[in-house]
Amino acid sequence: MSIFAFALRENLRQKLTLPLLLLFPLVLLLVPSMPGSLPMAFSLFGLLNFYSAFLLVRTVAEDRMRGVLVRIASSPISHTYYLTSHLAAGFLLLIAQSLVLIIASLIVHGSNTTNYLLLFILYSAYSVMTLSFSLAWNTMFRSYTTSFALFSGVGSILCLISGLTFPLRFLPPAMQQMVRVLPTYWLAHGLAALYEQAGASLLLAVVILLIFAGIFLLVGSRRRL
């Protein structure tokens, strides 16, 4: 069995994975929309995706904490291969999650709501960012429980102030300027661009999300035995 298949199986064996991937996106569609923006489910999905990504890197974090990485380091498997396989498995599941939301949204809201292909691209870039953020976050802790406990607070605040749980326009203007440095902001920015059909702004959001992903990957991919 390849590491990719193993990671996929391990991720799916977690009790919360399937509800998070298949059920919760459908529940999000029940949240009523606000006037002058895309359905709230699209931005709330950012929060769901963030937590799902954190859950999916659990195997990598626990491998390090249980010392499995030491055994892998002594085998012919390279760290890059190990990490790429795990991240690819996590990315595949997050893509499936976004597809569930997009397909369900197509059924519920119809195809005229937005450009679903661009939405999918935006979600893909966001998924890469959340996965690498979770990876980088976990490298700072020795216990997954502590890491999750802190992340649940920080992640919620990040999503709250970057306009994912409620529209950004409700925040004070000074705050709106400040939150631009947060990676999660760029999903809200991208969604707003999608609603306004501003292609350049959407592209910028996708590129910035990918750069954030790159920075987090550089931090998170360090082999810490």
Next chain:
Amino acid sequence: MDRRVTIESKHLFRFVLGVLLLLVFFLRYRVMDPPLLLVFLLVVFSLMLRWRFSFSTVWMLIDAFLLTMLSLFLPEAILLLSLYLFYFASHRNLLFCVPFAVYLAVTLQGLELLVPLFSLLLGALVGVWELERMQLRREADEYRLRTHHLEAETEHLLLDYADAQYLSRLQEREQIAQILHDSLGHELTAAHLSVKALDMILEREDIEKAKVSQEKIEQRLSSALTQLKLAVRQLEPEEKQVEQSIARLFEEFVYPVQYTIRGDVALAPPALQQVLHSAIKEALTNVAKHAKPTKVTAFIDCNSTLLQLVMENDGVIEQKTSGTGNGLRYLRRRVERLGGSVSFQKGQQFKLLVSIPVRGEMV
């Protein structure tokens, strides 16, 4: 466990780079619109890429050049070039800094000019620090290697010394066995056979012959006793042997040596004689190796309390390496083991002074 806290140059590099990043960010915060933020993130990514993987500094030059080009369209991004100045300066590529420093000096105005200036200075500081640390580490490695070699050499010498001791003991035993066999063996065998013959004569009650035989036995045993005394005398070291040996060392040396021996060295305990011999040999070797003298003088004084050697030469050559060589170090160790001391004086003349107290009875 050694828990020394050391600040590595790489930690200082990261810290200063972080501070500079924050500084540039806050200076440009008011105009941090999405395109500028994108450039800022790209610069962070570029720096972090170099942190994780080691690329040639030339690649960083390309990044800096691209940023310069970009700053023509986005003037707010120009301040970010300060980070590259810091990077080049800390990697001791001051030549790379020149075009960007000139560009920044021409473009920036007022207090903002201080940012690239500080970046350059801090970078140079970090670079020098790293260079010094590298040098220190190299020196420490060299010292460790030298210590390792010295330890190996000492071990080797000690093994040689033990081997030599064992061999000389074997030779000595062989010599004793040979002397006993040659001198005593013959007489004692003859005496033994005569005793057996005396038994037979006494059984025949031939008293006259028995008396003759008894006399012969007495003569044999007396001769054996004389031989034994002779053998013991042969085994004992000759009284004048040490002095002769020392004199030979001085006379056969490449430079003329004026030597004086006061007192009777042969009366000193054998261990002291041995060390004195080694000390003279070592001192002469050092003169031959490290000096070009016109005059070498030696003075040996041996009395009932102290054995002293003073050697001087006037051909001191200035040497790069300071400190004591291996031979003198071993000599010092041997002398100190006997409660003595070794000291040197280095001026226009090199003077070696060895003093060993004479403990116990003189022979």
